[in-house]
Amino acid sequence: MATNSTAKAATQRLFDSVKLGSLALDNRLAVAPMTRISATETGHATAPMCDYYSAFAEGGFGLIITEGLYTDEAFSQGYHFQPGLADASQRDAWKPIVERVHASGARIIAQLMHAGALSQGNRFRSGTRGPSAERPAGEQMAFYRGAGKYPLPVAMSVTEIEEAIAGFAAAALRACEAGFDGVEIHGANGYLLDQFLTEGVNRRADAYGGTVAGRLRITLETVEAVRAAVGPDFIVGLRSSQGKVNDFHHKWRGPEEAAEIYGLLGGLPIDYIHTTEFEAWQPAFGDGASLASLAKRHSGLPVMANGSLHDPLRAAELISDHGADVVTLGRGALTHADWPHRVATDAEIAEFDGRILAPLADLENAERFRAAA
Template sequence: MTIHPVLSEVRIGALRLRNRAVVAPMSRVSTAGDGVPTDAMAEYYAEFAAGGFGLITTEGTYIDAEFSQAYPDQPGIVTERQIEAWRVVTDAVHAAGGVIALQLMHAGALVQGNRHGDRSIAPSAVQPLGVKMAAYGGEGPFAMPEAATRADIRRIVGGFGAAAERARVAGFDAVEIHGANGYLIDQFLTGYTNQRDDEYGGDPAGRVRFAVEVVRAVRTAVGPEFPVGLRLSQTKVNDFGYRWSGAGEAETIFRAAGAAGVDYLHLASEGRDWYDTAVLDSGETVTRLARSVTGLPVIANGGMHGPELARTVLEEGHADLVALGRGALANPDWPRVIAAGDRPAEFDRGMLDPVVTLAGQRSWARARRGQVSVVR
């Protein structure tokens, strides 16, 4: 039997990963409202480590006590209590043989619950499309955000750097900057949410400036050897249909990110499988274009739990690693399943419920091994 390419080692910056399987960031909103990670969260992330994943990425974690929080019960990396609680998580993951990155997130206009205030901030005062997600306690339209001033931008950029340094103190092996899915960095990248006429707006070269400044601030904060990634996407949680204008815009974004100092790019597909959003107008895939433009490792996300698709993406040079979200929830030991030549378990939509995810994932994994029955 041919060894699946996902099982081979790979390097990201200074990190040597045991395989190319990544746990994608997934919003689990499982704190007690104070942003402090719980013991259940430590068990949750450690289970992926024990299951053999090469890299585990946490849920999006807010970076300041001002505008960055998106959801009630979302974790933060702001206070000493939060830092110490994350240390429990990283210790548990390391004890299970894993490597873990903290995803740094700023909601921008897409706020559903922020314990630090009722206001939101964005590149421009533009009403977000769509409505809040009921699965995360949302209801009705998003609030109108305030347009960020240059002083706001400087403060937020510095906040990303400070949060990255706190992540290193908490024992993380890397950080991933959340520049995807419609949140603040993506709002700067997107023309209809960024209507600025200063150096942060206009064409793609102007709209990517904010992302570049964030990456540079994070790199300065953590130093040259600490791995830094950037997650990007075309689609958004509130706009599944959005696409970049073409390969030219994608190339501008990728080149700028690479030059700013990231160690990898993570290209996500919100609400769609990889094939639905991967192909640009040029016929090239966004992931392979990112690889060729930057020379950096690229993570592909979207439907990668299928062994055949994961093999195709890796063997045809579309990406260097594959990230699993729902597939990882159904199979916390997915790399071991692939190594054994078994078929991964199918995902159950009930596992998306944030209330049952942490306990439910463990029950699901045991059930797949025939140890218990799944309670729905």
């Protein structure tokens, strides 16, 4: 067991400064994107959301990544009361949040998300779209106001794929205009871009299916479109995972396929890859390297690692032993918005209590939970 002095030395690396592309961070601690379904019905960020995000900045996190923001007024929205970046008014609603986070010394990145076939609430269109007409596994998430099985999606036409890509690019430009420090393209957790990558979900026979390169084509084209929209200096990242919100146990074919995927992603004009697993330090394929390690090795890019890293020693291990440049916290940040300050001062860190997300994972429920605690 580590002594207090050795533990302190190990966790000190979490507080080293680091750069992601041109973006300088005061430490290696970031808040992971977490869906909170607390915007207005029309997708506008709210005053409670401003308090929520700024609390992490005030608590010492060097970087905050927003929840997934829908990108267009077609098929991208995933949840009722999800915030968006699909028009100018939604863009402007984010400006006070960005300004307040910056005033507290942190940076903030907007995560851009297209839910695809996993959409369970879209005020713009009826029905869903995906790479193929395959009903998603599992059931809709009740704590995001869903119920029952996912609907059967319609396979996207090439024109609809192009429209989705254009939506990512337009939303990225709005993020830049709102003052965000960068964008993170959501290519993970079973949402649209990940649906295209996933065998069995993507059964296309055209250029967007088949091989790894074909199944990654929409991701590659999305990144290129976003980069063209925001220019060379704005931060662009990409989130990557094996598991999905509707299929926790999904795996790629093995380390060889991971090497191919991350090799292709490493050739893109992005500033980092953000990997997420249930437990980030575990081998990605039964034994051997973690997903974060594989991403680092085969892409050559800076890596953020996410997954049950609320133990400070575990978080430090991802940096010292797995090659991660930044660690991102979800449950740990929800438990303590001032998690970095607590680690720095050896203050108590409580266990996560799932009631903060039940029956709904919104800010109103979290406030009720804290009031009753």
